[in-house]
Amino acid sequence: MMPVRGNHRPEIRVRDGPFLSLSGTPTDSMVDDFVKFSRGLTSLPGGIYDGDLGDQPMSGLVPMVVEQTTRGERAYDIFSRLLKERIVFIGTPINDQIANLTVAQLLYLASESSEKPINLYINSPGGVIYSGLGVYDTMQYIGAPVSTICVGLAASMGSVLLAAGEDDSRACLPNSRVMIHQPMGGAEGQASDIEIQAEEIMWLKERLYEILALHTGQDIDQIEADADRNYWMSAEEAEEYGLVDNVLNPDNLEGLKSIQPNGEAADDSEDDA
Template identity: 40%
Template sequence: MNSIWNSAASLSSGLKGLGYIVGSDEEERSEKQNNVENIIEKQFLEQRKIIISSAINQKIAEKTIKSLFLMEGLDNTKPITMIINSPGGDVFSGFAIFDIMRAIKSPVITLVAGFAASMGSIIMLGSKKGKRYATRNSKILIHQPLIGGFFEGRATEIEIQAKEIQETKDRIINLYVEETGKSREDIAKDVEMDYWMTAEQAKEYGLIDKIISSMDEVV
């Protein structure tokens, strides 16, 4: 019986060596993928670039904020370029990124490449005026906060939630007013529904400063 187990163990070891064991192969591929991602992240760190290319949530906010602080710590005089291609996401996570962009000493440049929707457009405004760019085929979406599901709970709790939603809406409207120079009435009307803009329309609206065709134009 022992000889059977020994033979099986020997065969298994041999197959692993030849790469026939799926688990081993997957682990190797995963390790290689992680190595590639680490190399890419290192390159972006050296180039002082951050990419937000997914829905904005707490995990994305944490990673982005860590990168901002890290780059500021390395050199707070050089600009950081944040490239945005995002459908938006969590309001609190988005404003966390926005606030830190404004709080650090390093100048931050934002570049929309694809689209900046909802909270993505808020993060886009995290850079100062004159430092907001978009590629020619990009699109921008502004709207009021979206609430999923339905309200459930005691009347007092629903009132509190409704108040929070209204306060968030007001904060977003005020930010768009401040950054675009448009009237509150115009902004409030535009965000009632999804308001999509081309890069050219977003520039005319006051959301971005320049449409680029080359990274050499980002200064």
């Protein structure tokens, strides 16, 4: 990457997928881009929240799970309950906040056990490259194996994370869609600054292609040709391409125990501790 001299930090806009990043800070244009992209994928007009990013009614959308213990009832939000089962869920565009939350969960689960698999479920249209690479590096760094499962959509940076799972533990549900493409972005400023930014985005493109080649077994030239434009794949095509190892149809679920939830529900003695 290009070094930053002194206190000058050139403005870099890099996008991998529909979510535009300006120094990792959400803007109205970012939300508009994501809304347009998501509406383009579905015919349901109410399929995506289209208000301000900071006003999304997330608290009203996250259900609570109530468990009975010897001390009474214990309530969890659904994602905390899934975390007990070593399940991490990425269901939004990938930005700095989502990446930080995902990294924190991966590090926590790895500290709990470096042997039990972690199951990363992905339903994401992509996002900020730098944020996604932070999640990718954490997946490769921790000792615990990370299984990846696509539920719905793994596009752009989401497809990179899908491919980065443990060998023989990457899967798609039957109607999932997977998409790879080259990074998208823009630059502004003086000519020398634009040149620096162009070199940076070209470096990112080459690095992403190297990562995809490493995890898919495809030749880099083939990936570069395919990713020149949006390259959509069905679950079966993603398996053939090497992005995943299995398609989770009902008739082969039994043979894929390695990517099923492996955490055991806590017993009463654990709840009382």
